Amino acid sequence: MNFDVRPLSTHLGAEIRGIDLNDGLGDNVAGELKQIWCENGGLMVIRGQENLTTEAHIEFGAALGPLFGAPDQSPLQDTVSRYIHPKHPEIYRVSNKLDESGEPLGRKGAGTYWHSDVSFRETPAGASVLHGVEIPPVGGDTIFANMTKAFEDLSEPMKDLLRPLHAWHDFEMAARTQYAKPIVVEDDMSGANKALHPVVRTHADTGKENLYVNPGFTSHLDGFDADESRWILEPLYRHATRAEYLYRHTWQPHDVIVWDNRCLMHYAVMDYGDAPRYMERTTCIGERPV
Numbered sequence: 001m002n003f004d005v006r007p008l009s010t011h012l013g014a015e016i017r018g019i020d021l022n023d024g025l026g027d028n029v030a031g032e033l034k035q036i037w038c039e040n041g042g043l044m045v046i047r048g049q050e051n052l053t054t055e056a057h058i059e060f061g062a063a064l065g066p067l068f069g070a071p072d073q074s075p076l077q078d079t080v081s082r083y084i085h086p087k088h089p090e091i092y093r094v095s096n097k098l099d100e101s102g103e104p105l106g107r108k109g110a111g112t113y114w115h116s117d118v119s120f121r122e123t124p125a126g127a128s129v130l131h132g133v134e135i136p137p138v139g140g141d142t143i144f145a146n147m148t149k150a151f152e153d154l155s156e157p158m159k160d161l162l163r164p165l166h167a168w169h170d171f172e173m174a175a176r177t178q179y180a181k182p183i184v185v186e187d188d189m190s191g192a193n194k195a196l197h198p199v200v201r202t203h204a205d206t207g208k209e210n211l212y213v214n215p216g217f218t219s220h221l222d223g224f225d226a227d228e229s230r231w232i233l234e235p236l237y238r239h240a241t242r243a244e245y246l247y248r249h250t251w252q253p254h255d256v257i258v259w260d261n262r263c264l265m266h267y268a269v270m271d272y273g274d275a276p277r278y279m280e281r282t283t284c285i286g287e288r289p290v
């Protein structure tokens with residue numbers, strides 16, 4: 001299969017044209033894509049997937065790793081069950097649209113904070129695959145932060161200071177503080193998860209170290225009180241979201257973005273008012289961070 005690849009920014013992202021994910025990918029192409037993905041910081045944008053069926057999306061996601069919600073796997077998170085596609089438990093809907101009975105199709109404003117998907121689970125997300133089915137005429141970009149480059153650029157004493165630390169990641173942190181509170185009810189918290197992860201993790205495929213904390217879900221550093229945690233985490237977040245480490249994606253309809261939650265944070269920009277936006281996401285279960 002012939003396809004075109006071009007970098008999207010200096011440190012992050014590759015754009016792929018000339019692939020139709022509906023056709024399925026042979027092992028060779030899947031391996032080649034995975035290599036391009038790793039070499040470009042864990043971000044690729046596959047353009048022009050107008051014909052992508054939900055089934056083909058799921059098949060593509062499953063080729064990158066076991067999917068949350070697949071028949072033999074755990075669900076993404078009990079608290080988001082109402083936003084899971086009714087016919088496809090592997091699909092999480094991100095949308096501000098309502099269904100025929102006036103119920104929200106997806107979680108409006110999901111991800112409008114820096115985060116790494118599902119970092120509150122012991123085995124958090126690896127790849128996420130997001131299909132932009134309906135895109136607002138302007139706005140609704142997604143921004144990605146390269147946590148490998150952010151770690152690489154720290155001084156050696158700072159790296160040594162961070163390596164032994166662990167941080168708690170807690171779904172409640174985002175639900176209570178970061179997004180649209182009116183849609184979060186007490187019941188939402190009953191299936192919330194929390195997990196302890198190293199602040200610096202080593203990527204299972206590239207062997208590179210990266211920061212693994214995010215303002216969305218990281219509640220505090222293990223053994224530190226809330227103030228002490230903030231003294232360390234907040235400057236780290238400021239550093240990791242410097243413009244040099246970011247790629248901002250302006251969606252075209254039927255882009256498919258594959259990002260690596262193990263080494264990136266992302267932020268969904270909620271600046272499109274009531275213009276309809278509908279995205280479908282599959283989420284791979286990654287390794288336990290080490």
Ligand code: SIN
Pocket residue numbers: 094110111117128130140141142266267268269279281
């Ligand atoms: C997400 O955090 O998965 C949603 C990203 C987006 O809506 O742009």
